[in-house]
Amino acid sequence: DTAVSQTPKYLVTQMGNDKSIKCEQNLGHDTMYWYKQDSKKFLKIMFSYNNKELIINETVPNRFSPKSPDKAHLNLHINSLELGDSAVYFCASSQDASSGTPHNEQFFGPGTRLTVL
Amino acid sequence: AQSVAQPEDQVNVAEGNPLTVKCTYSVSGNPYLFWYVQYPNRGLQFLLKYITGDNLVKGSYGFEAEFNKSQTSFHLKKPSALVSDSALYFCAVKDWGNYQLIWGAGTKLIIKP
Numbered sequence: 001d002t003a004v005s006q007t008p009k010y011l012v013t014q015m016g017n018d019k020s021i022k023c024e025q026n027l028g029h030d031t032m033y034w035y036k037q038d039s040k041k042f043l044k045i046m047f048s049y050n051n052k053e054l055i056i057n058e059t060v061p062n063r064f065s066p067k068s069p070d071k072a073h074l075n076l077h078i079n080s081l082e083l084g085d086s087a088v089y090f091c092a093s094s095q096d097a098s099s100g101t102p103h104n105e106q107f108f109g110p111g112t113r114l115t116v117l
Numbered sequence: 118a119q120s121v122a123q124p125e126d127q128v129n130v131a132e133g134n135p136l137t138v139k140c141t142y143s144v145s146g147n148p149y150l151f152w153y154v155q156y157p158n159r160g161l162q163f164l165l166k167y168i169t170g171d172n173l174v175k176g177s178y179g180f181e182a183e184f185n186k187s188q189t190s191f192h193l194k195k196p197s198a199l200v201s202d203s204a205l206y207f208c209a210v211k212d213w214g215n216y217q218l219i220w221g222a223g224t225k226l227i228i229k230p
Contacts, residue, residue, distance in 0.1 A: 004160070033217075041205055043161075043220045055215050090160055105151060106218070108160035 003027050004109040006091050012115045013081060021076045021112045023091030032074035033106065034066060035090040043090075049074055078114075086116045119144045121210050123221035130198045130228050138193040138224045140208030149211035150191040151218065152182055156204045164206075167191060178202070198228045 004025045013019055025032060031050040037043050047066045048055045054066065063079045078085060091109040122141045130136045142148055152164040165176025172184045182193045193206060205225050209218040 041155075041223050043207060043223070045217050045220075048215075048217055055217065092161075105163040105166060106161075108153075108162070110160045111158075 004091055004093055004107050006089075006109040006112050008112060009110065010113050010115075012117065014117055015081055015083060017081050018077070018079045019081060019114070020078070021089055021091075021114075023074050023076070023109060024072055025091075025093040025107070025109075026072065027093055027095075027107060029093035029095045029107070030071060031094050032068070033092040033094075034074065034076050035092065035108075037088045037090060037111070039087070046076075047074075081114075081116045083116050086114055088113050119210065119212050119214070119219055121208050121219050121221040123206075123208055123224045125224050126222075127225045127227065130226070132200050132228050132230050133197055136195050136198045136202070136226065136228070138206050138208075138226060140191045140193065140221060141189050142191060142208075142210045143189060144210050144213070144219075146213040148184075148186075148189075148191075150182075150184065151209040151211075152176065152180070152191075152193050153207045153209065154178075154204050155207065155223075161207060164193070200228045200230055202226060203228045 007022045033048045034046040045057050046060045065077045068074045088111045090111050092106040094106040095104045120143045150167045153161040154164050155161045164180050165174050167174045167184045175181045180195050184191050205223045207223050208221040212219050
């Protein structure tokens with residue numbers, strides 16, 4: 001069984017379009033994340049979200065928005081796509097990343113390669 | 118400021134030789150340190166972590182890491198490298214401000230037969 005899954009695996013779209021990437025975890029974790037990995041493989045946290053709090057990296061444009069219909073899902077919506085949004089986006093999850101037990105490891109999805117033309 | 122440094126973009130090792138991938142950190146509060154591995158076209162996989170206790174931490178695939186508080190380092194090691202260990206390795210430390218991970222830039226490990 002896949003622990004953290006993402007769809008689609010590849011996404012090719014035109015500048016200016018709006019797109020979504022879906023993420024689901026079946027680990028029962030209470031915290032989920034979105035990361036962006038650029039062409040140099042640098043990993044940047046975009047959002048972390050649990051049922052209590054959304055933490056947004058201040059450098060993320062407001063064209064990006066996470067939406068969580070329930071604890072097992074955290075989707076990423078991107079409006080008005082730009083060329084610079086081309087990257088691999090990873091979803092991840094962990095248990096109790098808040099002040100309770102903040103040292104649990106994160107489990108990553110396989111990634112979604114977004115190409116903006 | 119809290120940070121993680123991986124000083125080597127790439128490390129080349131012959132198969133069968135020991136390997137070391139370096140990581141140094143700067144954090145206020147207790148350092149919670151992690152190593153992850155990323156194989157080509159895959160997501161990151163957890164290897165090991167240091168929270169407290171023994172400075173030598175053992176993890177997956179025969180990897181281990183040594184926590185050194187005085188040198189603020191957490192180097193990843195393996196006694197005998199395999200070609201299949203070739204991958205991108207990330208070091209990370211917990212940010213006590215927002216409980217997220219601060220990631221290093223990654224080190225590409227190449228094991229040559």
